[in-house]
Amino acid sequence: MRLTNVFLALAAATGLAAASLTWSMAAVPPPQPGTLDRYDITGTYVSGLSSGGYLANQLHVAYSGVFQGAGIFSAGPYDCAQNNVNTALYACMDTFQARKTPAELEQLTRNRASAGTVDPVQNLSGDPVWLFHGGADQTVDRVVNDDLATYYRDFGATVLYNTSTAAGHAWISPIGPNSCGSTSSPYVNNCGAVDPVKDMLSHLYGQVNPAASTLTGKLVQFDQSRYVPGGNAAAVSMGREGFAYVPRACETGPCKLMVTLHGCYQYYGLVGNALMDKGYLNEYADTNNMVVLYPQATTMTGNPRGCWDWWGYQSAQYALKTGPQMAAITNMVKALTNGQPPPTTTTTPPVAECVTANNYAHTTAGRAYAALGQTYANGSNQLLGLWNTFTTSSIRQTSPNYWVRC
Template identity: 80%
Template sequence: MRSRNGFLAFVAAIGLAAGSLSWSMAAVPAPQPGALGKYDITGTYVSGLSSGGFMANQLHVAHSGLFQGAGIFSAGAYDCAQNNLSTALSACMDTVLPRKTPAELEQLTRTRAAAGSVDPPQNLSGDPVWLFHGSADQTVRRPVNDDLATYYRDFGARVVYDNTSAAGHAWVSPIGPNSCGATSSPYVNRCGTTDPVGAMLGHLFGRVNPAASALSGKLVQFDQNSYVPGGNAAAVSMGREGFAYVPRACETAPCKLMVTLHGCYQYYGLVGNALMDKGYLNEYADTNNMVVLYPQATTTTGNPRGCWDWWGYQSDRYPLKTGPQMAAVVAMVKALSGGQPTTPPTSTTTTTTTTTTPVPQCVTASNYAHTTAGRAHAELGQTYANGSNQALGLWNTFTTSSIRETSANYWVKC
């Protein structure tokens, strides 16, 4: 368990929300092409909105030994979507279909941790987690966000959950260009005199200094291809360019790292620097020694809205440590912390040929045979693949299904 001072964090968060009546407005600097440098990183955190919120949770859970806390605007519990688009849309955004309970997703997390697919969930105990959902947000419904709060609390995280705002579906900042209740591009809203960003950082860090009125740092634009497995960002629905805001102080002094993940329709290729400019993170970064990493997703045929992968459009390993987008973001984090990207070699090299795991073969059998062989399990007459919990149909000797093992005891439908 990590030791945190929850009381001081709570006081800091409330004080920032209630006490600040005017806001500094400092335009984000023009991007400077470059590479991610090495900094003295003392703690790593993750935040995000919507699909970026789901991805932030995935990163925090799968890499709980690396990330020390999370701030999430409008998202649900870990792997709510279960590698299924219909479930994602109708159970994990809207609630017209049933979804896995927090308890079921907690057990799924433990099972994956036992297989080494994610870090031990015991790491989450004591971690600060800040959650936000606005009453005008009809994109990801309130019960879904409630599940995320329950999931984290059940693992012992120190959760602050702000669900009293009248905000729409958006990142909420004191300098946001949209009105509080809006759900429209660029999905950065302003809600009166409140400062959710300061409240989030206050909870995550214990305390924060007031935001800067002018920025002293630089915005680095780097090539994301260098951090994606295989070296092709477009192949995993990520943009070529990513960004990192680096305060001047972080060039020589220890700093924290915040990874911030945009929502759907909020990627750089569509809205430009809107989140980086109006999200109010850089202003706090300058006065609190914090590097901010802004990775970028983009559109593909299966991802026309430029979302992060939280339902399996790009890979059925999307919520695991081996998920391509997850691996890319972690490679960026490690580059900032240690100076070297951790990208696997491209498929044209000899090393890749000798180390890449072959694509698993499909196993076709009756659902009864799958369960007796340990590939699946039965619940109330239905069959579910071990690990992914994907539904396979009736549990009997007549119903057949095809599944494959993508990691130890983690089976998915072919």
Template identity: 80%
Template sequence: MRPRNVVLALAAATGLAAASLSISLAAVPPPQSGSLTKYDVTGTYVSGLSSGGFMANQLHVAYSSVFQGAGIFSAGAYDCAQNHLNTALLACMDTFQARKTPAELEQLTRTRASAGSVDPPQNLSGDPVWLFHGSADDTVDRAVNDDLATYYRDFGARVVYDNTTAAGHAWISPIGPNACGTSTSPYVNRCGTTDPVKEMLTHLFGRVNPAASAVSGRLVQFDQNTHAPGGNAAAISMGREGFAYVPRSCETGPCKLMVTLHGCYQYFGLIGNALLDKAYLNEYADTNNMIVLYPQATTMTGNPRGCWDWWGYQSARYPLKTGPQMTAVVNMVRALSGGTPTTPPTTTTTTPPTSQCVTASNYAHTVAGRAYANLGQTYALGSNQPLGLWNTFTTSAIRQTSPNHWVKC
């Protein structure tokens, strides 16, 4: 990502940038209202793009006893962001700031596993992992993706890494509506005759049958509140509706389960059925006995782009088994496979009370995730109030009024 892209990313991450997005006219079956019911699930996998890719890795690592493999488009290693927005933007998307090395993140994983907050990383050994980073992708730097490959390989996963396709920042599909090198809504690109979805599924499953020419299963629209901690999906930046594509063969026989997580600016409430229709997963689902679960994030204060929580905008527990979004997605998986739902502790916050002001340099505020920089100026996170020049000499006093929302004192 070049400097101008960082400015745009900083603005977008705090709600200052708008996207030109269109609603897809989808050929995917019309959704049928229903609930997630038990199927004969023989194996569970996870895939995702960008924030959904980071989330896919978090799920695979934290719940390695549940997920048998992962397919990830354009993301970095486990907990790269370290609960800081600036680290996420400037170290884990771009590489202007130093980030934790794969070895350091591997040790962090082992430490958390010893405490029981994630599953033992030994479970990752032998798991199939398919990674993709387009050479025209300047949203997430290739070095960050390289770290993810190293992280997985060091834990013994069987990694296939495609980093030579001239693709932009997107999910790559043979029926994608966008040109290969673009990074625009709905972030589903077509790169000639290549079929990365087939390559991903082949690596994860061992072999796949050709995709169906037309889908014939059901698209179930379900209430995500049922699976969210406290019964409130909106409180953890998840939409009311989630979707599951169920082939006819899975109604009566064994099936695999693929959890697919969208990227920022790619949730259903913004782009409609575009990802569900064009990801080219349902076509393979019909011929390979695979249910596809499409959970949905949405916007909230501190998350105007509808990203999955991979830097801590909603909870400091975001990469752990008790992370609210992690819990919700795993509850969906367990509903489909007959497991027992997880009930984590009520979300708490360790941020200062609203009456407590924090005085620091504007540079320190941005490093701590209380503010962001744009064109040499500093702005309070959430409220976007101007704080002055971005440097170590100019100081500001700000206080937090709600999660990721700071105002001047």
């Protein structure tokens, strides 16, 4: 989510309806430490916003034998970025540079399926896909989102594409804390009378029951490193903790599984439980027998905004079945669906490199924060000196969103 577009999006029309509707509001329960246990999962789906939307598409395409549908807020087609950050920024968000056409990316997908690096493309035919692009979204251009719709339709997916809401770049929820046209933290917007979460779930599952007003389930906090190839979540820009909301009904009966992926600047280490609390998925999970898995990314060198890897900052295999983040999330899915234990690994976490920069740059990159003219390292709160472009400091990351002086 690019800060250069915040003010444009804030100036856009909000599209809010009169606040006459009453929505069910149920605070997410406090997390309780645990593990990902096996449940009777009858179908697995994926959803996401922005970088999480790109990763949701990557998971759906690469593991189309696992995921039966996708719901995506504001993202482009499979491997649009082509392992290049400039292409990601200037062709797959803005459109200053030329990008691959949907037809070219479809052929790339077929080639990878033939090589076995992604699942057969025939699996996508008939899958329900729900797409959303807000009218005030200046972060990912509409034409890029249009390419995603074309990509899916060409493979025979059943696509429902919402472009009628004047929303900013955000997850849209009837209990979101931000105004509809906003593009600002925590990137969960309220657009009044519309309920895109219900629309998404209805398209993916069929008719859904009304959202719950009180949650009866539990929020499990688990160690993501157990599911990451190599055993070190921070090494692949994933947070120490992940979460799963499990309704009480899913403890004993069949349920669906929804994997939900946050956007940039929306990870737990930065905004806390904002998406889990205000995204309006748990409320539907309770009344529609649905476990919701919330994996978490974090920052690392090359990824200061805590985005999911959709352009290759962590691995050139980011969009393949062997991509580290892709494999980690599917390991979580396997644990929930068939009880498959995570891979056993014994690794020594590498010592993080020191990052030397001026204190203003540290704060804009998410490594530090400013208070009363001084700069402090995120997590450790160590004093780094004056907040300006002249004072430099060296810090390193010892755990997700935890920085110390070198």
